[in-house]
Amino acid sequence: MHTDGPTPLLADLHCHSTASDGGLSPASVVARAAGNGVGVLALTDHDTIAGMGEAREAAVAEGMHLVSGVELSCLWRDQTIHVVALDFDPEAAGFLAVLEGQESVRHERAGTIDERLRKQGLPSVLERARALAAGVPGRPHFARALVDAGVIPGERQAFQRYLGTGKVGDVATCWPELALVVGWIREAGGIPVLAHPRRYGLTNNKLRKLVHAFQNAGGQALEVLSAGHSPQDSGYLTRLCLDGGLWASGGSDFHWPERPWSELGRLPELPAGPEPVWWHFRRETRARLQGE
Template sequence: MNACYDLHCHSTASDGTLTPVQLVARAAEAGVDVLALTDHDTTEGLPEAIAAARSAGLCLVTGVEISVTWAGQVVHIVGLGFDPGNPALQAGLAGLRRFRDWRAEEIGRRLAKSGIPGAYEGARGYSNGHLISRTHFARFLVEQGYSADMRKVFKQFLTRGKPGHVAGEWAELDQAVGWIKDAGGQAVIAHPARYGMTRTRLRRLIGEFQEAGGTALEVVSGSHSRDEVFTMARHSRDFSLCASVGSDYHGPETPWAQLGRLMPLPDNAVPIWHDWSISKTQALA
């Protein structure tokens, strides 16, 4: 039987709603054999997740999802199988978290000016003392009745031209890939179909990513349609990149993205794990 991989998910260390221990337990229940915890711009949850995975009998791959500004657009680069103690990687992530702290305060100020008081404090409460993301603001806004649901709240308040939008100032593409490579890991473009790019623009991104030393595209994603999966598989082959899979799971509140419930990779896609040495109860780093 083929192993079940899910190489993109989030815990309460960033904007997920399950702790690392709860996330690993849910993944084990879902039949996941190899899991990567890829919190946004932090590896804080990894020690807890590694210990939980060892007890649960699954392989935990070290992971992170790095925020990048490329050609004026925010994209995400997942790092897999790296050394979390690498100084250059941790210094880079620390810089991104400092910007996140300022951005969260600024989002709160802008929402207050538009007649929504207490948003920063509310978002901070949802973060449980960890980094504050737009998702935490979205949860606050929905809970306070400013929007009907999580799918609508971003478009109403947190995207370009809306009251709570603050432009990101993230890592450069080659920086993010370099941090991951220097730490001994593999870099992956997360959910590439979700960026809404034209074919030409997306292939430009992929080409620059490959030139920087990137390894793979996330071909199968919780947000990709069947047609998008096959399109991304073609792009990965065209650029001699591997293919990765990940649900982008944030918690049980998002039923459209569940742990381990993913389409299989197309037959002619080369999986990123093709030369991994996988052992249950051990972490891959």
């Protein structure tokens, strides 16, 4: 996926580091992306921008453009939905307060996961999970911590037995509503992007309703390209963009090097039709991307 303009740049606008549930440090994510030819990157860790400073320093060293990003969790009809915020002001006081609240929810969730695992007769692995996460741990960090503790042979087995959907470690979280999250992003000057829309298991009819609610709340773009989206998925999402006048975005959703299907920068070009999201970045961001 390349930007347009005098010097097209390979762009990846959705990826994760150890600041949330990724496997590489922010600096390592940037280095890996640069090695894959990425020129424009958004580090979009879950509900935190804790890795942004490290990523920014690495991006300067690599000669890469880093766009502010974060993936926020929210609820729509009691289902967890993710919205990527792009090109917001990372120093906006109100938005930083929102992120602090989201992080607090994740800390509480981590404590509940550990408590539930201990009730299954397992040792406490919360501190190890926190160390692995370099921040707020998620289920992948608990899986690795259980392996490190020698109580289960592999992370896949940890999910199958304890941490997967519907298992004891799958803790429901009371996230804010979709409309609130979209509004917070807009107030910080950012662009709300509905993340990986085809991954929520919704029928076409329900997905249209989600997109309609997202747009009514002030949402502006759909992630047309994402790991796991088929060409048919991307085509359908492109039509939804065109129908609603939404912009198109895309990202690998990179988490771990061991997952080649979500490698950094390995994206097709955006389908023709919808306006690319980077056309609507803030003026100073667009100027940087165009080398002005």
